[in-house]
Amino acid sequence: MHNSLQIEEIAAKWLARKDSGNWSSADEAELTAWLEAATAHRVAYIRLEAAWRRARRLKAIAAVAALAEMPQQAVSPATRID
């Protein structure tokens, strides 16, 4: 029996593999079997999946950081919304 950290490690490997794009129907079947094997597996997987999805919000930081680096003259008055 795996402890929670080991389960999390396995869940992360599955999720990273799925996210990589190198993913077959055999992989999908294997993952489904692993998820169905224990509630703890599903909990770990969903937790990591939610975190990884939320990491997209970092774009909000990227947008403003890019803005700060943009030269003043790069924004013409025509683009102004106000």
Added chain:
Amino acid sequence: VPDPALVFCGTMRSCHAAVARSPSHKSFLFTTSRHLLVDRIRRQRVISFEPGWDLDELNVLVDEISPQRSVGADEVLRALARAIDNPPPRCRQVVWMRRVENHSQKEVAKRLGIGEAMVEKHVAKAMRRLADALFGCQCSEKPKGETGNRVREDHYAQQLTN
């Protein structure tokens, strides 16, 4: 095709000067972007989002519109920022390229000059760090008698004050 971040920034013309003068502290950037975007939505201006700006990012703004959710959005961004600041540089680069710049794993491997398997390893590690930052740490068992919420709050407080 223009960079989505820059296109988006073009819509935020009015805060440009203030941001450019700033020492670029993250907290300042959060505040400025949030206020500006919320302001835009309140005035019901139409903001054109390039593909790649999905609902996840928009939720940052939508959270602010609904008062009962306004506490969450800031904390999520702060926790994410801390989490991405902490990992080793390579791990951080991989998160940024995959989640912010939307590069494929193959592309990231090529840019960093490492194998795809290594990128995948960094992604797996990053997911765990991000989850710990967002939802509380898995690294120790919770003490008996304490609620999960309490543990998470403590962890959050630590994240925010460090």
